[in-house]
Amino acid sequence: MIQTIDLRGTRLSPAELLAAVPRALTDVAVASDVAAELIDDVRTRGVAALLDQAERLDRVRPEHVRVPAEQIAEAVAELDPAVRVAIEETIRRVRLASAAQVPPRLTTTIAEGAEITQRWQPIHRVGLYVPGGKAVYPSSVVMNVVPAQVAGVTQIALASPPQSHFGGRVHPTILAVAGLLGVDEIYAMGGAGAVGAFAYGVPDLGLDPVQLVTGPGNVYVAAAKRLVRGQTGIDAEAGPTDILVIADETADPEFVAADLVSQAEHDELAAAVLVTTSPALAANVEARLGQLAQSTMHSERVSASLSGTQSAIVLVDDLATAAAFSNAFGPEHLEIQTTDPDAVLENIENAGAIFIGPHSPVSLGDYAAGSNHVLPTGGQSRFSSGLGAYTFLRPQQVVRYSKEALRTVAAHIGALSDAEALPAHGDAVRVRFVGE
Incomplete structure (x- = not known):
């Protein structure tokens, strides 16, 4: 049902990792x-x-x-x-x-009489x-x-x-x-x-x-x-949802499979990816996915998602490679179910939201964790973040200089404005000190 990508024994460059990432064959x-x-x-x-x-x-x-x-x-x-x-x-x-x-x-005091206030x-x-x-x-x-x-x-x-x-x-x-x-x-x-x-x-x-x-x-x-x-x-x-689970041999295959299916039920194009160092876990999860896909309410939708090009079980040599693959994938939801999840977390750069340990499933974040579930999909967590209060705020710098504080940088402004062939910039400062 779900494809297997075997990266064991390879050392992929960042570009090669990006090329190995499973994606849906759709484009906005x-x-x-x-x-x-x-x-x-x-x-x-x-x-x-x-x-x-x-x-x-x-x-x-x-x-x-x-x-x-x-x-x-x-x-x-x-x-x-x-x-x-x-x-x-x-x-x-x-x-x-x-x-x-x-x-x-x-408010930051740059010098006496010179302040910049950062407001949101x-x-x-x-x-x-x-x-x-x-x-x-x-x-x-x-x-x-x-x-x-x-x-x-x-x-x-x-x-x-x-x-x-x-x-x-x-x-x-x-x-x-x-x-x-x-x-x-x-x-x-x-x-x-x-x-x-x-x-x-x-x-x-x-x-x-x-x-x-x-x-x-x-x-x-x-x-x-x-x-x-x-x-x-x-x-x-925002597009179809995705989940990536990093797991080692200590992970519970029942938990991992259930979490993958929970996101697959959203959409036929939803991506469900397991990255693991354990072939045994991979086999157990694959078997359980087949069973769950048949028994869940949205069976056809889940089966389509899991069998799509965007979903996969990825085998890697070590957890450092698992983290590198995850960073290339840029998951909306990342779960880490390993012996030492914090050690893996240290290598994670790109993710919309991160769920640590066996009792922090993505479903928790979808509803009642307190985190926000409006998150970047389709690899966009590589360059953007999820929704939050900061989404609705614009940082603004408020500049407040006294005359004496301006005087201390007047010559610098003049030198730079002349260097850029924008003399009126310097003149706008000099005019404030005419006659002195």
């Missing part, structure tokens, strides 16, 4: 033309385009694109009590972890996307909204696709969680059209453009986010 670029058409349609026709796209892509035409307040209140009132308790505890935990991500204002200014208005295709993700509401609120964002708009099973409404659990968090600007719109609506606004809907679009989604959402970057900010081009 292939969805760009379709995403661009959907975005342009929304920019041209506004609400009419959003309604037509919902009817065509979501198989339902919502009565309201902007969700009425009474629907949100109704969803909160009807939320399953057990789910509400779980959500409220998740909110509490994510709020605690997010608060640690807000840097303090810091929250974005004013954001658009948060919550997918609703193969599954429903109320947890993603928490993961998007809470860090934005902790950062100090004052306007939060949320979009999620209309659901045919609920007469074109946003899924009631998503509405309920948004209501619990105090979000009342909610739109029944999905996919690339929703991203375009956030980026450019929809005047006939009263939807103002946002400064940042965040949240996971399918390949069309990722393509749309790439297209609107520059018009608005984005967190990342």
